[in-house]
Amino acid sequence: MKLDTIINQPVIETERFDLRPLRKSDMGLIEHYASDERVARMTTSIPHPLPPAATEAFVARAMAEDRDEDVWAMDxxxxxxxxxxxxxxxxxxxxxxxxxxxxxxxxxxNTGLASMAVEALVVANPLGSANMFASVFQDNPASARVLTHCGFQYLGDAESFSVARDAAVPTWTYSRKL
Incomplete structure (x- = not known):
């Protein structure tokens, strides 16, 4: 076990990859991919351009014992x-x-990676949730297909603020009972 892994977050295995807790060594690739405007614009929280130290702060929050969100790398x-x-x-x-x-x-x-990751997380249900929710921007139908492929049902329209776009963006919201 690496010293910087989180002990209280499980590794979730799939045939092609593992979902594992973040580690400090992930910062370079996270920064590389999150700096891509195509990625940032499809999230609510990733700014574009990515400011210095943003990735380091994100990884530190993800590794904190008192975190409010569990984050896994698709490894x-x-x-x-x-x-x-x-x-x-x-x-x-x-x-x-x-x-x-x-x-x-x-x-x-378009490799099935997102669908496989979402399905693995749903099946593992590491937080013991009765329901899972997800929202996607309406201009990202590929992510909507991932959710419906994984058994999520459409709930309705809403909007969320996107930091990268500096605007409120229409969303579709989905849920899945577990």
Whole structure:
């Protein structure tokens, strides 16, 4: 076990990759991929351009014992792939619910990686949630297909603020009972 891994967050295995807690050595690849405007614009929280030390602060929060969100790296090393192909997270909500968030590096788009990661997280259900939710920007139908492929049901339209876009963006919200 590496000294900088989180002990209280499980590793979730799939056939092609593992979802594992973040570690400090992930900062370079996270920064590389999160700096890509195509990635940042499809998230609520990644600014573009990415400011200095933003990745370091994000990884530190993800590794903190008192964190409010569990973040996993999509690690392909078990299949001779890269250590980090994207991130997926669960944020605990009230009433036994959690919100799923994810992004995949553009080089791995359209490979089934996001669907496999979301499905693995749902099946593992590491927070013991009764329901999971997720929202995607309406101009990102590929992420909507990931959710419906993984059994999420459409709930309705809303909007969320995107830091990279500096604007409120229309979203579709989905849920899945577990």
């Amino acid at each position: 392909g090393t078990k299949d001779d792939g890269p250590e980090l192909m994207g991130l997926i997270s669960l944020q605990k909500m009230d009433r036994d619910q959690a919100e799923v968030g994810y992004w995949v590096a553009p080089i791995f788009w």
